[in-house]
Amino acid sequence: MDLFWSSLGPMVLGAVQGTIPLAVASFAIGLVLALLVAMLRISRNRIANGVGRFYVSVIRGTPLLVQLFVIFYGLPAVGVKLDPWPSAIIAFSLNVGGYAAEVIRAAILSVPQGQWEAGHMIGMSRGQTLLRIILPQAARVSVPPLSNTFISLVKDTSMASLILVTEMFRVAQQVAAFSQEFMLLYLEAALIYWVICLILSTAQTQLEKRLDRYVAH
Amino acid sequence: MSPTDAPVLQVRGLSKSFGSNQVLRGIDLDVPRGKVVALIGPSGSGKTTILRSLNGLETPDAGTVTVGARGATGVGAPGNGGDTGTVPQLPALTLDFGAKASPREVAALRDRSAMVFQHYNLFPHMTVLQNIIEGPVRVQRRPRAEAVAEAEGLLGRVGLLEKKDAHPFELSGGQQQRVGIVRALALKPQLLLFDEPTSALDPELVDDVLLVIKELAEEGWTMVIVTHELAFARQTADEVVFMDGGVVVERGPASQVLRNPREQRTQAFVRRLLHEI
Ligand SMILES: Nc1ncnc2c1ncn2[C@@H]1O[C@H](COP(=O)(O)OP(=O)(O)OP(=O)(O)O)[C@@H](O)[C@H]1O
Numbered sequence: 001m002d003l004f005w006s007s008l009g010p011m012v013l014g015a016v017q018g019t020i021p022l023a024v025a026s027f028a029i030g031l032v033l034a035l036l037v038a039m040l041r042i043s044r045n046r047i048a049n050g051v052g053r054f055y056v057s058v059i060r061g062t063p064l065l066v067q068l069f070v071i072f073y074g075l076p077a078v079g080v081k082l083d084p085w086p087s088a089i090i091a092f093s094l095n096v097g098g099y100a101a102e103v104i105r106a107a108i109l110s111v112p113q114g115q116w117e118a119g120h121m122i123g124m125s126r127g128q129t130l131l132r133i134i135l136p137q138a139a140r141v142s143v144p145p146l147s148n149t150f151i152s153l154v155k156d157t158s159m160a161s162l163i164l165v166t167e168m169f170r171v172a173q174q175v176a177a178f179s180q181e182f183m184l185l186y187l188e189a190a191l192i193y194w195v196i197c198l199i200l201s202t203a204q205t206q207l208e209k210r211l212d213r214y215v216a217h
Numbered sequence: 218m219s220p221t222d223a224p225v226l227q228v229r230g231l232s233k234s235f236g237s238n239q240v241l242r243g244i245d246l247d248v249p250r251g252k253v254v255a256l257i258g259p260s261g262s263g264k265t266t267i268l269r270s271l272n273g274l275e276t277p278d279a280g281t282v283t284v285g286a287r288g289a290t291g292v293g294a295p296g297n298g299g300d301t302g303t304v305p306q307l308p309a310l311t312l313d314f315g316a317k318a319s320p321r322e323v324a325a326l327r328d329r330s331a332m333v334f335q336h337y338n339l340f341p342h343m344t345v346l347q348n349i350i351e352g353p354v355r356v357q358r359r360p361r362a363e364a365v366a367e368a369e370g371l372l373g374r375v376g377l378l379e380k381k382d383a384h385p386f387e388l389s390g391g392q393q394q395r396v397g398i399v400r401a402l403a404l405k406p407q408l409l410l411f412d413e414p415t416s417a418l419d420p421e422l423v424d425d426v427l428l429v430i431k432e433l434a435e436e437g438w439t440m441v442i443v444t445h446e447l448a449f450a451r452q453t454a455d456e457v458v459f460m461d462g463g464v465v466v467e468r469g470p471a472s473q474v475l476r477n478p479r480e481q482r483t484q485a486f487v488r489r490l491l492h493e494i
């Protein structure tokens with residue numbers, strides 16, 4: 001049990017300095033990307049639409065671990081050498097971008113057509129209507145699925161240990177290799193991931209309540 | 218022709234097909250300034266499609282639409298004379314849909330009219346006040362304080378001032394529709410378009426909304442109203458246009474078309490509606 005407590009400090013530090021910033025940065029960049037890809041997907045331009053569809057298809061059709069390896073171990077072969085952190089952030093952002101794009105697209109499509117028409121009626125352009133009328137309503141619908149995306153991402157960041165990013169799971173691996181207490185340390189890592197996800201679920205519930213204000217029950 | 222005699226709206230040969238379904242087959246329509254035209258007809262006859270075309274929500278295949286100029290005297294209700302605020306003047310606009318109207322022209326057409334929807338289509342994430350000032354402030358770029366003052370004045374007139382900070386879901390259907398009407402008025406359009414404004418309402422809420430529209434008619438707003446409320450049409454409309462199958466079957470003064478229709482199809486339609494009530 002001593003090992004549990006003595007390793008807890010470094011592992012929490014790994015979470016605070018590795019897992020959480022990696023997840024937050026990737027999610028933020030991924031969301032921006034997702035919004036852009038969702039715009040492509042709802043665009044009436046066939047080429048834009050095709051580009052968006054292709055991107056989503058590649059991201060969703062290949063394993064995240066493979067994407068991570070292509071960027072970190074593969075790209076140097078073509079002269080692009082990235083450090084572990086940038087590699088991880090790029091891979092995770094691209095991944096979130098693909099999944100969240102579909103969530104946002106579905107949320108936009110779930111807003112009734114009459115809202116677009118009312119926006120146009122008061123004189124708004126398509127872009128203005130999207131920004132002022134449609135996206136705020138789509139945001140409410142997106143919160144649960146996007147929360148799931150974020151929670152998955154937090155857990156997926158453990159894969160970054162395989163490209164040498166010092167996040168929580170890599171700390172666990174290092175301590176485990178040193179102490180040979182594999183069961184203890186991996187369960188401890190699982191526990192920390194679980195706690196983080198519990199906190200996130202609670203935050204999700206709060207956020208949904210706040211956004212629920214203007215919706216009839 | 219003096220500017221006050223010029224029709225606010227002139228429609229010629231408006232045609233529209235959805236695939237092989239020809240919905241409008243050459244519609245002509247004139248609405249003089251300050252007059253109210255009621256558009257009646259069976260389901261699927263193309264009434265909504267006409268209104269949507271006038272508001273640029275639908276692009277007809279052919280036909281022209283002319284909307285008169287908006288000058289200092291032409292804004293909104295003539296009765297409100299000086300109440301022009303900072304709304305810019307607009308020249309007359311003619312759109313020839315046969316010659317492929319550009320999105321810009323369609324936007325210009327849209328600026329000249331405002332629509333009240335059957336299902337209100339209020340913005341659920343905004344308060345009543347935000348719903349109303351969104352167009353004036355965000356699109357017309359008018360000073361916020363002025364837009365708010367006007368919105369509050371209009372809300373007061375329809376008896377909803379105390380609801381200005383409520384969200385649409387907190388309102389009854391009749392209240393929502395009155396907000397929908399105020400949202401349209403706040404745009405200071407030359408032309409108000411109503412698409413069955415009371416048909417989604419519980420019967421006991423209909424009269425409040427119809428009363429508001431009647432007052433607007435008396436004030437001199439120029440309006441096109443699609444409605445199944447024949448009594449209301451008789452009292453409010455200067456002209457009734459009966460359409461069926463994408464053509465105008467009969468038109469004339471409200472009392473004549475509704476009481477003594479000449480055409481058999483009009484007679485059958487009016488009789489059936491009266492019996493339903
Ligand atoms: N976007 C669309 N795509 C295909 N068909 C359409 C579309 N909009 C309308 N129509 C068709 O056009 C015809 C006329 O529709 P419209 O809504 O103008 O009728 P209406 O007179 O308003 O009827 P109602 O009294 O039921 O509201 C109908 O046959 C309808 O199915």
Ligand SMILES: [Mg+2]
Nearest residue numbers: 264265266412
């Ligand atoms: Mg209709």
